[in-house]
Amino acid sequence: KQEVTQIPAALSVPEGENLVLNCSFTDSAIYNLQWFRQDPGKGLTSLLLIQSSQREQTSGRLNASLDKSSGRSTLYIAASQPGDSATYLCAYYNQGGKLIFGQGTELSVKP
Amino acid sequence: NAGVTQTPKFRILKIGQSMTLQCAQDMNHNYMYWYRQDPGMGLKLIYYSVGAGITDKGEVPNGYNVSRSTTEDFPLRLELAAPSQTSVYFCASSYQGGGGEGYTFGSGTRLTVV
Numbered sequence: 001k002q003e004v005t006q007i008p009a010a011l012s013v014p015e016g017e018n019l020v021l022n023c024s025f026t027d028s029a030i031y032n033l034q035w036f037r038q039d040p041g042k043g044l045t046s047l048l049l050i051q052s053s054q055r056e057q058t059s060g061r062l063n064a065s066l067d068k069s070s071g072r073s074t075l076y077i078a079a080s081q082p083g084d085s086a087t088y089l090c091a092y093y094n095q096g097g098k099l100i101f102g103q104g105t106e107l108s109v110k111p
Numbered sequence: 112n113a114g115v116t117q118t119p120k121f122r123i124l125k126i127g128q129s130m131t132l133q134c135a136q137d138m139n140h141n142y143m144y145w146y147r148q149d150p151g152m153g154l155k156l157i158y159y160s161v162g163a164g165i166t167d168k169g170e171v172p173n174g175y176n177v178s179r180s181t182t183e184d185f186p187l188r189l190e191l192a193a194p195s196q197t198s199v200y201f202c203a204s205s206y207q208g209g210g211g212e213g214y215t216f217g218s219g220t221r222l223t224v225v
Contacts, residue, residue, distance in 0.1 A: 004153065034213055043201060043218035044154075089153060098169070099144070099203075099214060101153030 002027045004102035006090055012108040013080055021075040021105045023090030031093040033066050035075050038087045038104070047088075048075070080109045113137050117202050117217035124192040124224045132187040132220050134202030142205045143185040144169075144214070145177065147198040154201060160185055192224045 007022045023033075031052050036044040048057040048064040050073070056065040061078040073090055087104040094100055118133045136143065141162050146154035156169030160179040174196060176188040185204075189196060199221050203214040 032213075036216075041221075044216040046213050046215075049213040091153070097142075098156055098159070099154075101146075101155075103151065103153045 002094055002100050004090055004092065004100055006088075006102035006105050008105060009103070010106040010108075012110065014110050015080060015082060017080050017109075018076070018078050019080055019107075021077070021088050021090075021107070023073040023075070023102055025071050025073075025092055025100070025102075027092065027094055027100070028068070028071065029095050030068060031095060031097070033064075033073050033090070033092045034099070035062075035064050035073075036089040036091065038089060040086075044089065077107075080107075082109045082111050085109050115202055115204055115215050115217035117200075117220050119220060120218070121221045122223070124189075124222065126192060126194065126224060128192050129188070129190050130192070130222075132189075132200055132202075132222075134185045134187065134217060135183050136185075136202075136204040136215070137183065138204060138206070138215065139182065140204035140206050140215070141182070142207065143179065144203045144205075145175070145185070145187045146201045146203065147171065148201060148219075149198050157187065157200075189222075194224050196222065197224045198222060 003026045005024045034049045035047045050066040063076040066073045087106045089104045091099045091101040115136045144159045145157040148154045158177040160166045202217040205214045
C-alpha cells in the first residue's frame with residue numbers, strides 16, 4: 001500500500017526559529033515529490049517540486065530534500081515568521097503518475 | 112491567467128440530492144484530477160482524466176461520476192448525496208502525467224450533506 005506519513009502532525013514554534021518538517025513514504029519507486037502549503041479554508045499552493053533525479057530544491061527560506069533510498073523527504077524552514085503558519089502537505093508522484101498525499105503538518109508560528 | 116477555477120465555493124445538500132461540481136482550466140493541460148479532503152487528512156484521488164473523452168477511477172470513486180468532453184472542463188457529479196460525501200473537493204490539472212511540472216490546484220469546493 002502506498003502511504004505517506006508526516007511527522008509531527010502539529011508544531012508550534014516561536015518566531016525566528018529554524019524548523020524541519022518530516023515526510024516518509026513506503027513506495028520505493030516514486031517519481032517526483034512536491035511540498036504544498038494550505039491555509040485554512042483555502043486551496044493548495046505549490047512550494048517546491050523535487051524532480052526524480054534531484055536531491056533537493058530551494059526557494060527563499062525553504063529547502064526541501066529527497067532521499068528515495070530511505071523513503072524520506074524533509075522541508076526546512078529558516079527564520080520562521082507568523083506568516084508561515086499553515087498546513088504543509090507532502091505528496092509524491094507514483095510510477096502511474098498519481099499524486100499520493102500525506103495528512104499534513106499544521107504549523108503555528110507565534111510572534 | 113485564471114489557472115484552475117472551481118465553482119461553487121460552498122454548497123449544502125440534503126441527503127439524496129444531486130449536484131455537479133464544476134472545474135475549468137485555461138492552461139491547455141491534458142491531465143485533470145478530482146480529490147477530496149476530509150478534516151485532518153490528506154487528499155484522496157476520486158477520478159482523473161488524461162485527455163478529452165478519457166476518464167478513469169482513482170482511490171475513492173464510489174458515489175461519483177465524471178465526464179471530459181473538452182480539454183478545459185472536468186465536472187464531478189454526485190448523484191445521491193450521502194453524509195459521507197461531506198468534504199472539501201479539489202480539482203487539479205497538469206500538462207503531463209507523472210508530475211513532471213507539478214499539479215495546479217483550484218481553490219476547492221466545500222460541500223456539506225445534511
